[in-house]
Amino acid sequence: AQKITQTQPGMFVQEKEAVTLDCTYDTSDPSYGLFWYKQPSSGEMIFLIYQGSYDQQNATEGRYSLNFQKARKSANLVISASQLGDSAMYFCALLQGGSEKLVFGKGTKLTVNP
Amino acid sequence: KAGVTQTPRYLIKTRGQQVTLSCSPISGHRSVSWYQQTPGQGLQFLFEYFSETQRNKGNFPGRFSGRQFSNSRSEMNVSTLELGDSALYLCASSFGGDNEQFFGPGTRLTVL
Numbered sequence: 001a002q003k004i005t006q007t008q009p010g011m012f013v014q015e016k017e018a019v020t021l022d023c024t025y026d027t028s029d030p031s032y033g034l035f036w037y038k039q040p041s042s043g044e045m046i047f048l049i050y051q052g053s054y055d056q057q058n059a060t061e062g063r064y065s066l067n068f069q070k071a072r073k074s075a076n077l078v079i080s081a082s083q084l085g086d087s088a089m090y091f092c093a094l095l096q097g098g099s100e101k102l103v104f105g106k107g108t109k110l111t112v113n114p
Numbered sequence: 115k116a117g118v119t120q121t122p123r124y125l126i127k128t129r130g131q132q133v134t135l136s137c138s139p140i141s142g143h144r145s146v147s148w149y150q151q152t153p154g155q156g157l158q159f160l161f162e163y164f165s166e167t168q169r170n171k172g173n174f175p176g177r178f179s180g181r182q183f184s185n186s187r188s189e190m191n192v193s194t195l196e197l198g199d200s201a202l203y204l205c206a207s208s209f210g211g212d213n214e215q216f217f218g219p220g221t222r223l224t225v226l
Contacts (some may be wrong), residue, residue: 034216035215037186037217039158042219043202043204043219043220043221043222044217044218044219045204045206045217045220046217047214047215047216047217050214066133089156093157093220095215098207099170100145100147100162100164100170100210100215101147101159101168101172102147102157102159102215103150104149104156104160106156107156107158
């Protein structure tokens, strides 16, 4: 069965510092994708970054980067230079190859302090 | 390019009623997926439609149903509402085939 584990219910970071949000996954499918989404209090899920299982390089999107360690089955999100607007829930999600079904972790609530 | 839109944004219903939620995907996207988000269960997959066909279904009772129209717009219906159906219902669209899924703002349903 596919599973996503986010072990940090809450994280705090000072503005302008970097923060790493942890995500481990479990799947037996060789083809899969990993996503990170941000959900502010308004409820909308905002796509941040994607990593395919066959991608050789770690994905980066602006201040977001994904530290993908396939052998360890981890896909940690790194946010550089945190901003107050980064305060939100962050979800890691797994997409099995050939399927549109996303399996989500329970999320990490990030709070950026001024 | 317009994003995913969902209507209505908020709904209040009473037990036993039924409800229909609507989702308009990003132009060109043919896959629409629905998710339920509750504090207790988190985000759970309901079903996915591609070119008017349901391709995947989550573990929800038959009271939850959906459909997709030829213009890729999708509707989700919940019949005989229960208190536990109170949730944020999110719709996501994509081109299909392992592409990024983009979410709408959600419909917050409250069942009294």
